[in-house]
Amino acid sequence: MKNITVIRKRYIPNEEVDISGDRILLKTDDILMTKWRPIKPRGDFSWGMSYVDLHDNYKISRFYDENDNFLFWYCDILEIDYSRDDSGEKYIFTDLLIDIIVNPDGTYEIKDIDELNEALEKGLIDKRQYDTSVFAMDRLVENIQKGAFPPAKFDYKKYENKRVDLHIHSYFSDGTYSPEKIVDMAKEANLSAIALTDHDTIDGIDEAQAAAKSAGIEFVPGVEFSARKVHILGYFPNGRIHELKGFLEKYLESRRERARKMIEKLNSLKVPVTYEEIVKEAGGERFIGRVHFARVILKKGYATSIKDAFNKWIAEDRPGYVEKSGASAEEIIEKIDSLGGVAVLAHPNQLKMGKSALDDLVKHFISYGLKGIEVFYGDNSVSETRDSMRLASDNGLIMTGGSDFHGDNKPGIAIGYGRGDLNVPYECVSDLKNSF
Numbered sequence: 090m091k092n093i094t095v096i097r098k099r100y101i102p103n104e105e106v107d108i109s110g111d112r113i114l115l116k117t118d119d120i121l122m123t124k125w126r127p128i129k130p131r132g133d134f135s136w137g138m139s140y141v142d143l144h145d146n147y148k149i150s151r152f153y154d155e156n157d158n159f160l161f162w163y164c165d166i167l168e169i170d171y172s173r174d175d176s177g178e179k180y181i182f183t184d185l186l187i188d189i190i191v192n193p194d195g196t197y198e199i200k201d202i203d204e205l206n207e208a209l210e211k212g213l214i215d216k217r218q219y220d221t222s223v224f225a226m227d228r229l230v231e232n233i234q235k236g237a238f239p240p241a242k243f244d245y246k247k248y249e250n251k252r253v254d255l256h257i258h259s260y261f262s263d264g265t266y267s268p269e270k271i272v273d274m275a276k277e278a279n280l281s282a283i284a285l286t287d288h289d290t291i292d293g294i295d296e297a298q299a300a301a302k303s304a305g306i307e308f309v310p311g312v313e314f315s316a317r318k319v320h321i322l323g324y325f326p327n328g329r330i331h332e333l334k335g336f337l338e339k340y341l342e343s344r345r346e347r348a349r350k351m352i353e354k355l356n357s358l359k360v361p362v363t364y365e366e367i368v369k370e371a372g373g374e375r376f377i378g379r380v381h382f383a384r385v386i387l388k389k390g391y392a393t394s395i396k397d398a399f400n401k402w403i404a405e406d407r408p409g410y411v412e413k414s415g416a417s418a419e420e421i422i423e424k425i426d427s428l429g430g431v432a433v434l435a436h437p438n439q440l441k442m443g444k445s446a447l448d449d450l451v452k453h454f455i456s457y458g459l460k461g462i463e464v465f466y467g468d469n470s471v472s473e474t475r476d477s478m479r480l481a482s483d484n485g486l487i488m489t490g491g492s493d494f495h496g497d498n499k500p501g502i503a504i505g506y507g508r509g510d511l512n513v514p515y516e517c518v519s520d521l522k523n524s525f
Contacts, residue, residue: 093113094180096109098184108123119143121140124516186222187202187223256286256467258496271504275504283306285297315413319450336416343415347411354409379403380495395498395500422458465511467502
């Protein structure tokens with residue numbers, strides 16, 4: 090899909106807002122369907138889907154609360170300007186002031202006719218725009234009264250209430266729950282699809298896949314690679330992920346070597362931890378991560394919480410930290426691509442880079458086969474999610490998302506919901522499958 094710019098223009102108040110970050114669900118010569126969240130958090134609704142008839146003068150939106158319950162329809166009367174050039178397409182949706190709210194029971198309310206009259210009196214709009222708004226209102230009201238609302242082309246049910254989570258960790262890496270328990274939690278959260286993405290291991294994939302099949306949940310095999318400076322998520326067609334086994338064994342050994350070096354550093358800092366204690370906390374030598382250090386440090390009284398253990402001793406800039414070894418991000422991306430998988434840059438906002446530097450990094454990774462960006466993330470702010478959407482859109486990358494659930498090792502993060510406001514749409518799964 091070519092780059093699409095969408096501008097929302099209003100007369101009262103006088104403003105222009107770039108809403109190109111809204112997720113495009115469907116784009117044809119006749120209609121544009123999008124899924125979005127309000128630019129500023131609202132108390133009366135959480136998100137919505139919008140349908141614009143590109144040959145008429147209205148936008149119909151369907152509003153939902155934080156639990157995905159339908160609230161009401163909201164209809165805007167628009168004037169639509171369209172242009173295109175080599176860089177892409179541009180739409181300017183000018184609000185012609187009249188709005189219609191349609192309730193679930195079919196009752197409706199016409200709003201802001203006074204603003205329309207005021208705009209004409211002040212010369213903000215001309216008579217043609219005034220008439221366009223009134224005529225479009227009449228057509229919409231007629232359709233509502235005849236029961237011909239919403240338009241049949243607005244196929245919202247295809248995209249409604251299908252929440253997924255494509256970033257989850259089990260106790261095979263640094264989470265605290267089994268893959269089977271994770272699937273149970275996903276079912277309780279009413280998720281349509283999940284991916285298990287343990288750090289540098291695929292040991293939990295078969296268990297998760299079998300449990301998901303039994304639970305009727307779509308499953309995407311995945312893994313989160315810990316590169317030297319960034320994390321890369323890899324998603325794979327069924328079966329091919331097992332071809333990573335030899336490649337990942339080197340990672341697991343490098344984690345054990347890193348653990349021994351961290352123990353030496355911590356002991357020199359008078360934090361008495363042993364390799365045996367870390368291995369016991371990790372449930373064996375198979376996978377050792379910093380969270381296992383944090384739990385031992387907490388138990389020994391050298392921190393007040395897991396977060397405090399990281400902040401005090403083992404975070405990247407703290408005295409007990411040891412740099413990762415292993416493959417570079419470029420090598421990882423090439424490996425994922427060679428197996429027919431999809432390489433995705435994980436939680437880009439956690440990199441704390443400027444927009445220009447991040448864009449340069451993404452373009453660099455694209456040259457090695459990067460295909461996606463984790464746009465929807467448990468710790469993102471609304472503005473960070475929008476920035477990630479634009480970054481993906483500008484670079485022709487697919488969008489994915491997930492909670493980064495770790496169970497008790499990352500308190501406050503729920504599968505499918507993150508910190509409460511995460512909503513990863515099913516289209517992310519469709520885009521992944523189309524990219525295999």
